[in-house]
Amino acid sequence: MTFDPEQLGQPKQELAALLKELRKRAGLTGDRLARRCNMSQSKISRIENGKAQPSLLDLERILRAVVAPPEVIEEVIALARLANTEWQDLRSLRRRGLEKKQTELAALESSSTEFRFFLLSMITGLLSTPEYIRASLAHSPADVTKTIARKLERQEVLYDAKKRFTFILTEQAVRWPLLPPAAMAMQIDRLTSLTHLPNVKLGVIPIAGYKPMAPMDTFTVYDNTLATVENTTGVVILRDPRDIEMHLELFSTLEGYALFGAEARALLTEWAAACRS
Template sequence: MTVDPQRAGQDRQDLAAALRKLRRASGLSGERLAVRCGMSQSKVSRIETGRTLPTVVDVQQILSALGVDRDTAEDLLGLAQVANAEYEDVRASVQRGLHHRQRELATLESSARHMRHFLPAMITGLLQTPDYMRQAMSPAVDPADGDISRAMTMKLERQALLHDGSKRFDFLLTESAVRWQLCSSSVMAVQIDHLVSISRLPNVHISVLPLTERVPDAPFHTFVTYDDHLVTAELFSGRIVLRDPKDIDYYRRLFDFFVSHSAVDEDARAILESWADDYRAQFMRERD
């Protein structure tokens, strides 16, 4: 089965139709199937009409209750995995306007209580200074044609959430993410100082993972978990959104694994301050 994330919406409808057809072929009513699955009849109805996206576990329960053969079950479970993933092409996002992406992120952040950002490549928008942000939103390859100023304003407005004591933010940055010289040395020093300052907020926790630390796994890509409901994974070409509980649990455990190898609290701040000092020293050398 070929997995094309851009077909997630159609796959969702195909999955609903297939489950409805199998249930009718079995001779079971929606109510009887619900009893066998331990679900409510209303949930079964919403799944069959496509109003509710079933998790892979939901689909497993339904297929088991219907006694579906192995090949059919594997096909539908694969379809469920794809349906639980959405893909947003970065080019489509730019065409709609960069500010729309900021509005979507603001909605995710306002509805979540605990967010975990795993950052192996660069500093995320919630932690960026304006100068760093401007460069981050002006990539050298395929630069955006959208209104960067408007998007930057919205991104800076999102940072106010860091001061909302009802929310918790955990940021894990690798040394590569912090020290990647996206901007001039003076801008980098200010940006790292900003990380130290933000880390002192009571509801914000910043961990750093130095390159000198031995870690028996690799940081493949940036991801963010929003409570236990959703995960986003960043690619060069776009963003994948995962909603399956198994995927969410996996990424939460992965975050905890990397944190266990990281410096936290005062140790993290001391490391960040030393990196900022390195950039200040570089700036002074460049001036001489």
């Protein structure tokens, strides 16, 4: 099954319809299928009506109960993966108002307790100075005043001791000259100061050295239950456990390349001094 961003959302209904068709083809009522799967009949009904998203365990039970052939199992698993994927393109986000996206992120940050950020080419808003945030939005055709304010408000979450953050930044993300040198030095100084927060683990990956794994995207994992992957044209939101596990494994590898604590502060201080010179 091919990945078409414009059709994301449709697989949820396709998956529901296919599961319903498989049940009927097997000659089972919703109640009989529920008993075979050790589920409630109401849950089976919600799944078949597209009102509830089945877990991988739910799908495994249903497919076994209806004795689905291998090619159908493959189709169902592919649909389930797409049903757990959402695409938010930048054009649509701009039409809605970028500040609304900030509100969504604030809600996600409020409900999550553990965060893992991998930053490939830029510094995320949670770590940015006001000047850096303004520069990152400079090419937006809309008024970004509210968006800048919301990004700055979101930074308060870093000081919530009940939450844990791990940020991994490449040297390129830290040093990309989005601002004039003096302002970039201040941005790097902010990164250095944040390494002292007890609930924030901030690491940097220097260009030097051998690193056999090459990451392709900026991504964030929230509480092992949701991952977001950013590119130039938008954001992919992943809820499938397999996709999240893949990003957790990648994050662990990248974490092994990063320098933390005093070593990270030494590099950041060196890079800030280079800007000032």
